[in-house]
Structure formats: structure tokens, C-alpha cells
Amino acid sequence: MNFAPTEMQSQITDMIRDFAEKNIRPKMMEWDESQEFPIEVFRKLGELGLMGVLIPAEYGGSGLSYFEYITVVSEIAKVCGSIGLSVAAHNSLCTNHIYKFASPELKKKYLPKLASGEWIGAWGLTEANTGSDASNMKCVATKDGDGWVINGTKNWITHGKSGNVAVVLCRTGEPRTKNNVTAFAIEMGTPGFTAGKKENKLGMRASETCELVFDNCRISDAQRLGEIGEGFKQSMIILDGGRISIAALALGIAKGAYEASIKYSKERQQFDQPISNFQAIQWKLADMATQIEAAELLIYNAADKLIRGEKMTKESAFAKYYASEVSVRVATEAVQIFGGYGYTKDFPVEKYYRDSKLCTIGEGTSEIQKLVIARDILQS
Ligand SMILES: Cc1cc2nc3c(=O)[nH]c(=O)nc-3n(C[C@H](O)[C@H](O)[C@H](O)COP(=O)(O)OP(=O)(O)OC[C@H]3O[C@@H](n4cnc5c(N)ncnc54)[C@H](O)[C@@H]3O)c2cc1C
Structure with missing residues (x-):
């Protein structure tokens, strides 16, 4: 490779x-x-x-x-x-x-x-009460003549307000049954479809996160994506690739925090010398560099499999899980290297620290990635 x-x-x-x-x-x-x-x-x-x-x-x-x-x-x-x-x-x-x-x-x-x-596009799977347990969704699409009527909400949706079209996953079968979810493309401005509450977040604050509200929203069957009942399977395929992108997001944040730390540690003087002379700082930088390299290899390995058309659910979960945890660890150590200055908004590392945490949550938490990995390992 x-x-x-x-x-x-x-x-x-x-x-x-x-x-x-x-x-x-x-x-x-x-x-x-x-x-x-x-x-x-x-x-x-x-x-x-x-x-x-x-x-x-x-x-x-x-x-x-x-x-x-x-x-x-x-x-x-x-x-x-x-x-x-x-x-x-x-x-x-x-x-x-x-x-x-x-x-x-x-x-x-x-x-x-x-x-x-x-x-701008949005993608709505998560609801207020169904995050990790996404298939247990309450947002329903009911067949009505030659179209569908959508009722319910989707929460935590990136571009929920500014998005022009949203892919929305709705329940079209009985709760807790197989093949009971269908995907639709719904345009913002369709009567009965509005943006709800915008979240006030710890990090990723310039990325809009908003609720989608559907109140008797009528759409034509032509807006359906794929077959009736295939929506959840489609989402799992989309999330396999999506995990690689969140891993890449985590990698970028980690690299940004690491590069800022290298620069600062060479400039910042304590005890009449740059703090990069201290072994405690060197070891932090060495740990950061090693973990970033390992995360990058896991990400490219998952992408390589995806490009080859091979099954890569486990590999994309490896990449997402590891890179996002690395991102948090690296950003945390970066704040430590910057000392008090790292705790202010005058330097970039406090933002990396806040932004990195999303990576262990969005598109499946670290715990869910471990669940996906364990399921795969135990099946083989
Ligand atoms: C900034 C941001 C943007 C987002 N953008 C989107 C978007 O565009 N579209 C979208 O659909 N969603 C989006 N989400 C939602 C995101 O995917 C969910 O927040 C995530 O899947 C976790 O769901 P939850 O928040 O309901 O947590 P919960 O599922 O309630 O989890 C709470 C805790 O319980 C743990 N847990 C739950 N189940 C298990 C289990 N079986 N075993 C072990 N531990 C478990 C979790 O790991 C977590 O630690 C976004 C979220 C954020 C914060």
C-alpha cells in the first residue's frame, strides 16, 4: 500500500x-x-x-x-x-x-x-430521542394517494436552516421491524417543512446545527430515494463513507493543533530556553506525531478499501474511532503546551480543543464505533 x-x-x-x-x-x-x-x-x-x-x-x-x-x-x-x-x-x-x-x-x-x-445540503437521520438507536425513529412518512405526508422532527441536523434540500430518513413501516425506513429528498420551503431550534454548541460553532420540523408536509413519490423500506440500509452505506470523512476532520484538527504546538514550543522561553528543550514537552510532541501518523494510515486504509469496492465497515470504524480520540488527546495536550495562553482565545488551540470533541460524537459515538468493530470481529 x-x-x-x-x-x-x-x-x-x-x-x-x-x-x-x-x-x-x-x-x-x-x-x-x-x-x-x-x-x-x-x-x-x-x-x-x-x-x-x-x-x-x-x-x-x-x-x-x-x-x-x-x-x-x-x-x-x-x-x-x-x-x-x-x-x-x-x-x-x-x-x-x-x-x-x-x-x-x-x-x-x-x-x-x-x-x-x-x-447547501442537509441529511437528517437523528431525532431527539433516537441518536445511537437511529432505526427506532418516530418521524413518519404515510402514503397518501400518489404522494407521502411527513410528520415528526429531526434533531442535530447540520445545515438544518440554511440547507436548500435535505435527505430525510422516515419510518414507513411498523416500529422495530425490518426494512421500515425510507429516504426522501425534501426541499426547504415545502409547505409543512420548517427549521426549528438552532443549537448553541461548545465547538464547531460556525457549522449550523438545527432541528427540522415536519407538520403534515406533503411531498410527491418522485422525491423518494430508492425503494420503500431501504432507507436504513442506505444510511449505513452512507455512514461507512461518512466515518472516513469525520476521521479526516479529526485528523485535520489534530494536525492543526500539533503544528501550532511545534511552533509555540520553539518560541516560548522559560528558564532561559525554549520549552521545546524540556523532555516533558518533547514527549508530548512525540506522542502527538506518532498518533497522528497512525490515524492517517487507518484513514487511508479504510479509503483504499472503499475505492476498491471492498467491505470496509470495520476499517472505517477503526479510522473514525481512533482518529477522533487522537484529535481530542492532541488538542488537549496542545492547550497544555501553550499553558495559560492556550486557555485564551488569543491563540488557536482552545478552538481545536472545543471542536475536536464533536468528532467522538457525530456520525456515531466512539462507543458505537467499538460496538461496530466488536460485532464485525465476533462474526468472523
Ligand atoms: C454538531 C453536531 C452535528 C450533527 N449533525 C448531524 C447531521 O447532520 N445529521 C444527523 O442525522 N445527525 C447529526 N448529528 C447527530 C449525531 O450523529 C448524534 O448526536 C450521535 O449519533 C449520538 O446520538 P445522541 O446524541 O442521541 O447520543 P445517545 O445515543 O443518546 O448516546 C448517549 C451516550 O450513550 C452511549 N450509548 C448509546 N447507545 C449505546 C450502546 N448501545 N452501547 C454503548 N454506549 C451507548 C453513547 O455512546 C453516548 O456516550 C450531529 C450531532 C452534533 C453534535
Whole structure:
């Protein structure tokens, strides 16, 4: 296995570094403070081809592989986790679900708009009382003539307010039965579909997280994604890839915190010498570097399997679990290396510290990743 960056990955890295220095870094603390979702940044990312990374050119996307997608998410997250999370949710949840499971008509209708960044996508699986136990959802779609009527709520949905179209998973069968979930693409503005409460979060504050409310929302059957009853299976396929993107998000945050720590430790003087001279600091940096390298290899290994079309549920869970825990550990040590300054908003590490925690929760908590891994190991 050779995971050396391709020429395309190197070009993407240079492009994102340049873009982020001009368009993200100068404003990100302001957005973080006010919880503003900076929609104009996503329009510009669309112009760079980064809002439809995995979507073929025939639908206006960049037609790149998961290797390049990892580079996109991690390089953005190295600067700002919030923008990285939103790019990940838009690309690998909403847009990818439509690409993989929508009818040719719906693909033509939505993918060019999503891939160009003209439209923002949302993906709604979670509800207030069904997070890890997602299949036990209460949001219901009832067949009514030639269409469907949707009732219920979805919670914690990235771009729940600013999203133009949401992939929504609804129960269409009896509770706790097999094949009882169906996916629909529902446009914001459809009567009966509104955005509810916006969450006030610890981190990832510029990535909008909002409730979706459905009150007798009527949609045509043409908005259905795939077969009736296949929605949960579709979601598991989408989440296999989604875990790689959250792992890439975690990797980017860890790298950002590590690089800031290296720089600071060489500059900060105590006892008439840089703190990087102290073995206690060196060991922290060595632990960070080792864990980042291991996380990166797990991520590329999962992506390699996905690209080859092999089953990679266990490998993507390995990557998501390990990279997200590493992200929290590295960001925590980064704050320690910065000492009191790390505890202020004048330096970047407190934001990495807050943002990193989402990675152990979103798209399946660390505990759920261990459950997925254990189930796989015990089956074989
Ligand atoms: C910022 C943010 C953005 C999000 N974006 C989206 C989105 O765009 N779309 C979407 O659908 N969802 C989204 N989510 C929801 C996210 O996926 C859920 O929060 C996550 O799956 C966990 O669900 P929960 O919060 O209900 O926790 P719970 O399921 O209530 O878990 C609580 C605790 O119990 C543990 N636990 C639960 N079940 C088990 C078990 N069987 N064994 C061991 N431990 C268990 C969990 O690991 C956790 O520690 C987002 C969440 C956040 C915070």
C-alpha cells in the first residue's frame, strides 16, 4: 500500500492552504463567537470544485476519489473545524446519498446545484430521542394517494436552516421491524417543512446545527430515494463513507493543533530556553506525531478499501474511532503546551480543543464505533 499524496492531492493542499489563509482564518473567530454560518465561503468552495468532490463531472462535480476527499476535509479542518464539518456533511452525507440512491431525474435536479455550492445540503437521520438507536425513529412518512405526508422532527441536523434540500430518513413501516425506513429528498420551503431550534454548541460553532420540523408536509413519490423500506440500509452505506470523512476532520484538527504546538514550543522561553528543550514537552510532541501518523494510515486504509469496492465497515470504524480520540488527546495536550495562553482565545488551540470533541460524537459515538468493530470481529 502506497499512501504517498498524489499530484492532485498536493495541488488540492496548496489550493486550500491559500484559500483558507485568505477566506477562513481572518474571520473564523468572529464566526465562532457569533455562531454565524458563513454561507459565502461555501459558495466560493463550490467554485473551487470542493462541494461536489465525489460527484462525477456529468453532474457538475469534481469526480475525485476518497483519497482527494480526505485531503479536502483534513486541510480545511486544519484551519477551521466548523468549515471542515460542514463541507463533510454536505459532500458525503446529503450529496452522496442523492448521488448513490436518487432517480436519474432527481440526480439531474439536485446534484449540479449541490456540487456548485449554489445549494447547501442537509441529511437528517437523528431525532431527539433516537441518536445511537437511529432505526427506532418516530418521524413518519404515510402514503397518501400518489404522494407521502411527513410528520415528526429531526434533531442535530447540520445545515438544518440554511440547507436548500435535505435527505430525510422516515419510518414507513411498523416500529422495530425490518426494512421500515425510507429516504426522501425534501426541499426547504415545502409547505409543512420548517427549521426549528438552532443549537448553541461548545465547538464547531460556525457549522449550523438545527432541528427540522415536519407538520403534515406533503411531498410527491418522485422525491423518494430508492425503494420503500431501504432507507436504513442506505444510511449505513452512507455512514461507512461518512466515518472516513469525520476521521479526516479529526485528523485535520489534530494536525492543526500539533503544528501550532511545534511552533509555540520553539518560541516560548522559560528558564532561559525554549520549552521545546524540556523532555516533558518533547514527549508530548512525540506522542502527538506518532498518533497522528497512525490515524492517517487507518484513514487511508479504510479509503483504499472503499475505492476498491471492498467491505470496509470495520476499517472505517477503526479510522473514525481512533482518529477522533487522537484529535481530542492532541488538542488537549496542545492547550497544555501553550499553558495559560492556550486557555485564551488569543491563540488557536482552545478552538481545536472545543471542536475536536464533536468528532467522538457525530456520525456515531466512539462507543458505537467499538460496538461496530466488536460485532464485525465476533462474526468472523
Ligand atoms: C454538531 C453536531 C452535528 C450533527 N449533525 C448531524 C447531521 O447532520 N445529521 C444527523 O442525522 N445527525 C447529526 N448529528 C447527530 C449525531 O450523529 C448524534 O448526536 C450521535 O449519533 C449520538 O446520538 P445522541 O446524541 O442521541 O447520543 P445517545 O445515543 O443518546 O448516546 C448517549 C451516550 O450513550 C452511549 N450509548 C448509546 N447507545 C449505546 C450502546 N448501545 N452501547 C454503548 N454506549 C451507548 C453513547 O455512546 C453516548 O456516550 C450531529 C450531532 C452534533 C453534535
